[in-house]
Amino acid sequence: MNKGWEHPLDASEGWEGLNDGDMEHFVNDPIVKTAREGIQNSLDAKNSNNDDPVIVTFRLFEVSVSKVPNHKELKSNIKSALESQKYHKPSDVGSTADKTVRTYEKALNLLDGDTISIFQIEDSNSTGMYWDEGKESPFFNYIKARSYSQKPEDALGAFGIGKLAPFVVSDLRTVFASSVYQIGNNIHQSTQGKSKFSSLYDDNTNSKTQRIAIGYWGDKNGYNPIFDLDSSKFSWIQKSCSKKPNPKDIGTVISTLGFNGNNDGNWNYWIVEAVLMNFFQAILNKKIEVIVEGTSPKDNFTINNRSLDMFFDAEGPFAQKIKKAREEDGQNWERNFLCTYQYFELLKNDQDVYPFKLPTLGYCELRVKVSDGLLKRVCYMREGMKISETLDAPGVRNFSDLKDFVAVFECKDPKGNKLLRSMENPAHNSWDPERPQDINSKNTARRALNEIGAEIRKILNESAKNEAKKVKDIDLMIKYGFVFEGDDHESDSDREIHPFKAPVNIEMIEVKTPKPPSRKPGNQGSKKGQKKGKGTKNKNKSRSGNDGISSLDPQVSNFRSVKGKSSKSISVFFTPEFSGDAYLYLYKSQADGRSEKHLRINKWNDESITKNTLIKNYTKGVRENIDLELSESFEGSLEILLLAKEGD
DSSP, X not given: OOEEEEOOBOOSXXXXXXXXXXXXXXXXXXXXXXXXXXXXXXXXXXXXXXOOOEEEEEEEEEEEGGGSTTHHHHHHHHHHHHHHHHHTOXXXXXXXXXXXXXXXXXXXXXXXXXXXXXEEEEEESBOOOOOOSSSSSHHHHHHTOSSOOOSOTTSSOOSSOGGGHHHHTBTTOEEEEEEEEEETTEEEEEXXXXXXXXXXXXXXXXXXXXXXXXXXXXXXXXXXXXXXXXXXXXXXXOSOOXXXXXXXGOEEEEEEESBOOOTTSOHHHHHHHHHHHHHHXXXXXXXXXXXXXXXXXXXXXXXXXXXXXXXXXXXXXXXXXXXXXXXXXXOOHHHXXXXXXHHHHHHHOSSSEEEEEETTTXXXXXXXXXXXXOOOEEEEEXXXXXEESOOOSTTSSOOXXXXXXXXXXXXXXXXXHHHHHHTBOTTSOOBOTTXXXXXXXXXXHHHHHHHHHHHHHHHHHHHSBOOOOBOOOHHHHHHTTEEEESOGGGTTSBOOOOOSSSSEEEEOOOOOOOOOOOOOTTOOOOSGGGSBOTTOOOOSOOOOSSTTBOXXXXXXXXXXXXXXXXXXXXXXXXXXXXXXXXXXXXXXXXXXXXXXXXXXXXXXXXXEOSTTOEEEEEOTTOOEEEEEEESSOOOSOEEEEEEEBOOO
C-alpha cells in the first residue's frame, strides 16, 4: 500500500481558488458553529439500540509536527499551492490573492515549528461512519462528497456542508477523520485525511501537471481510507488504537490541524456557550452529553442533565466569564443567555403544555410561561435543537399586546419535521418557505408557517392576554397583514390582534361607557333587582328589567370586538372589573345611544347555550376572549354589558 498525501490530477484546465462559498456559512463565529455542527452530526448518528446519551467530547492539545502523518508531503503540497498561486496571481494584485498567499505562508510556518495544535471532536454511543467501497456510505460522503447529504429526512443536518466547518478553524485547512463501525458481526475502522487548498501544479510553476484543490491522505490507490493503521506514532488521529476494535470503540473522531480559534484563550467557554444556547433541550432530555477538555483540569467541563442548572446560573463563574467576554465584543449576550435559561426552565416543567394538531405538520406542542420580567420570545425547536426565535408568519412578529411570557414550540410529528427540515437554511437557524424546490412544496411550507403562527397567537391570546395597548405605528400593523376598518381619528385606539389568517379585517370599536338595559315605561323593576352588585359601589341609580340581576358600575374595561368568519360570528375581548357569575349582553351601537334590544347568543366557544344569554363566571382583572355565534347577522359597532347574577 502506498500511503501518503496526494491531490488527484485535473485535466480540465480550470482553476479553483481558495475561497469556498459553502465554507462562508461558518466564517462568522466559527468555533460556535463548528461545535454546533459537530454535535448535530453526532446526534444524527446516535445509537438507537439503547437510551443512553451520545457522548461528544471536544479537546485541544499539541502534537509534534513529526507525528503528523506524512507531514513532509503535506508541506510540499502547500508549497506547490503557494507557488502556483503566485504564478496565477492576477495582474491587479487583489486582496483575495494576497489573502491566499498569506494563508499558505502561515501554514508553512506552522509546519516549520516543533509542535502544532490539534482540535478534536469525538463521539461515543453513536453508529460511527461506515465505509463499504461504495459511494453511498457515510464515510465516503464525509470525506469525498460535496454539498451532498445521505442523512435521513428528519435528521438535524440536511445540506452536507456542516462537515466543512472544521476546515474553517484550521490554519492548515486540513482535517483527519477516523471512525469505528460495525457491519454484521464485524467491527472495522477507517481513517483518512483531507486538505482544501487551491488548484496547484506539481513541484514548480513550469510543470504542465495540474492537480485539483482537494488533497487526500490515505491509500493513494483510489484515494481510499486506511483500514489497518498500526502505528503508535499516529495514534492521536485514530478512534481506536486496537488492531481489533470492540463495540465500546464505535464512534468517530475528527481532528483539525493548526487550530486558529483560541486567540483569546476562551475556546472552551465558546464551546460550552454553543452547547447551552442550541442544545439545552437535547441535553435536558438526555439525548446528548458534552465533555470539554481544556489544556488543564480547571478548564474541563461536563455538560449533562445534572449540570445544566449550574451552567445556567447567571451569577455563576461560567456565566460571568462569558458575559464579560461577550460584552467586550459588544454583544447583548446577557439578555440572550437569560432568555435561553427561561426556555430551559419552561421545558423542565411538565405543566403549561398546549398540544395541538395542524393540517400540514401534524401533532405539535407549545409550552408557555407567563410571568413579569420574561422577554416575550418564542423559541422554535426541531428534534432537540434550537432553530430560531423568529418566525415569518402573521401574528407572531410582535407581542406588545401580551403580558410578559416565553414559549417553546416543537413539532412532534416525523412528517412535520421533514417539512420543517426542508425549509431550513444551511446554518439551520431559520425556516424559509421559499427553500423547497417546487411550487407545491413552497405553498405547503407557507401554509405550515401561517398555521404555526395562527395557533401560537391563539394560545398566547388565551394564556398571556393583557389589556390591549395603544398601537402607535399603524403602518407596522398593516405590514403584518392587518387591515383596519373605521374612522381615521380612531387610528390610535387600542386594538386587539386576532389569529385568523392574514389579511384580517378588524372593526374599530368605539369605546363607550356601558348603558343599562332599557326600561320600558311602567316597568320599574323589582326591589330585588335594585340591589347593589356584589363587591361594587352603587355609584349610579339601580337599573333592572331582568329579575335577579343587579347593576354594576363599571362592569368592564377595554372592550374590543373582532368580526369572525361569518356574518353571525364575533370574538369579544374585555376585562371584567368584578368577580363572580354574570350575564353578558351585547347591543348594537347607534347614533343616539344603543339599541333597545340586545343581540341573542346561540353559541360561545363552539358550545350551545340555553335561553340565548351567556352566564359565565368572571375574575376581576383577568382579560376575557370569548368566541360567540349570534342568532342574527349584524353590522356596525357594539356595546357590552355585564350584570352580576345575584345569589339565591
